[in-house]
Amino acid sequence: MVQSLGDGVWWYDLTGVNAALVDDGGTVTLVDTGMPWDGNRLVAGLIDTGFEPRDVERILLTHYDMDHVGGLSAFEQAGATVYVGTADANFVAGDRSPPLRNHKGALQRLTSPLVDAPDLPIEPLSDGETVGSFTAYHTSGHTPGHVSYVSESLSTALLGDLVREKRGRFHPSPWHLSYDIRDVRRSIQSLVEDAPSFEIAVPGHGTPFERGGSDRLADLAARL
Numbered sequence: 385m386v387q388s389l390g391d392g393v394w395w396y397d398l399t400g401v402n403a404a405l406v407d408d409g410g411t412v413t414l415v416d417t418g419m420p421w422d423g424n425r426l427v428a429g430l431i432d433t434g435f436e437p438r439d440v441e442r443i444l445l446t447h448y449d450m451d452h453v454g455g456l457s458a459f460e461q462a463g464a465t466v467y468v469g470t471a472d473a474n475f476v477a478g479d480r481s482p483p484l485r486n487h488k489g490a491l492q493r494l495t496s497p498l499v500d501a502p503d504l505p506i507e508p509l510s511d512g513e514t515v516g517s518f519t520a521y522h523t524s525g526h527t528p529g530h531v532s533y534v535s536e537s538l539s540t541a542l543l544g545d546l547v548r549e550k551r552g553r554f555h556p557s558p559w560h561l562s563y564d565i566r567d568v569r570r571s572i573q574s575l576v577e578d579a580p581s582f583e584i585a586v587p588g589h590g591t592p593f594e595r596g597g598s599d600r601l602a603d604l605a606a607r608l
């Protein structure tokens with residue numbers, strides 16, 4: 385259920401959506417948490433890799449969507465700190481509802497009753513802020529507060545739903561699942577320009593790449 389992608393980086397294939405587990409210099413870090421019913425699978429994957437749920441100190445969220453924040457409540461006992469892009473933080477905390485005027489916001493409203501606000505500390509992240517070895521890049525478009533995380537020392541990028549993998553290539557977040565598709569394209573271009581190169585690339589959906597991650601993202605940017 386968890387597959388190693390490289391030293392200290394594991395992929396959770398949660399059936400239709402991805403999450404990742406990272407040993408970030410000794411700090412156990414989860415990136416995204418799957419659907420509301422994926423909590424047990426996240427815990428099982430931790431145990432498979434020799435960790436325990438209470439070892440999880442950080443949960444990095446790429447964005448607010450049911451299939452990425454659903455398993456958060458499984459870590460309430462552990463008291464992990466949740467990190468999320470500023471513009472999505474209020475949605476995760478349950479302090480604000482997604483806007484009905486946007487087609488994607490309306491979709492999020494429909495699914496929000498299935499997602500409980502977690503009883504965990506939530507830290508909003510701005511562009512360029514770091515958590516452990518990861519730098520958060522504000523890559524809005526799929527959601528207003530979407531962030532991608534890149535660790536130079538782990539040569540790893542967690543791209544969330546900025547892109548998805550299909551038939552061996554990256555594709556941008558599609559229109560019907562995005563707040564703003566032009567913003568998605570801009571975010572892909574700026575991430576290619578701003579981030580250091582990386583080998584491992586984990587998209588929110590599809591199969592991660594173990595090699596050539598930043599080259600594949602640059603290839604997508606050139607096709608847009």
Ligand SMILES: [Zn+2]
Pocket residue numbers: 401449451452545588589
């Ligand atoms: Zn998703």
